[in-house]
Amino acid sequence: MLRAFEKGADGVSIIGCMEGDCHYKTGNLRARKRVEQVQKILNTIGLEGERAQMYNLSSSDGPLFVKYAQEMDERIRNLGPNPMKKKKKNAA
Numbered sequence: 001m002l003r004a005f006e007k008g009a010d011g012v013s014i015i016g017c018m019e020g021d022c023h024y025k026t027g028n029l030r031a032r033k034r035v036e037q038v039q040k041i042l043n044t045i046g047l048e049g050e051r052a053q054m055y056n057l058s059s060s061d062g063p064l065f066v067k068y069a070q071e072m073d074e075r076i077r078n079l080g081p082n083p084m085k086k087k088k089k090n091a092a
Contacts, residue, residue: 001038001052008085011051011076012038013068018056028056048079 001012014035016028032054039049053075055068 001034002041005042005047005051005082005084008082010079010082011053011072013072014052014054015065015068016054016056018058021058047083050075051079051082 001014004012014031016031017023019028022028035052035054038052042051043049053072057064057068
């Protein structure tokens, strides 16, 4: 996730299984902890932690996926572009 932001991503969303219903048993719980760690790091370095989000849904719930994608899109549009893009361009 951090690499995506370093490369200039404006936001990253992680979609995981419903809690308690993961093929990898605790994979979605570990993913949630990682997203929370990334949010803290982003806040520490001056980026908005909300740029990284975790969502849980069933693979058969297409309408909810659309809702989450739209929610993330709106959040990122409100936050604006990743400020690291500007720093990277100026350094070049």
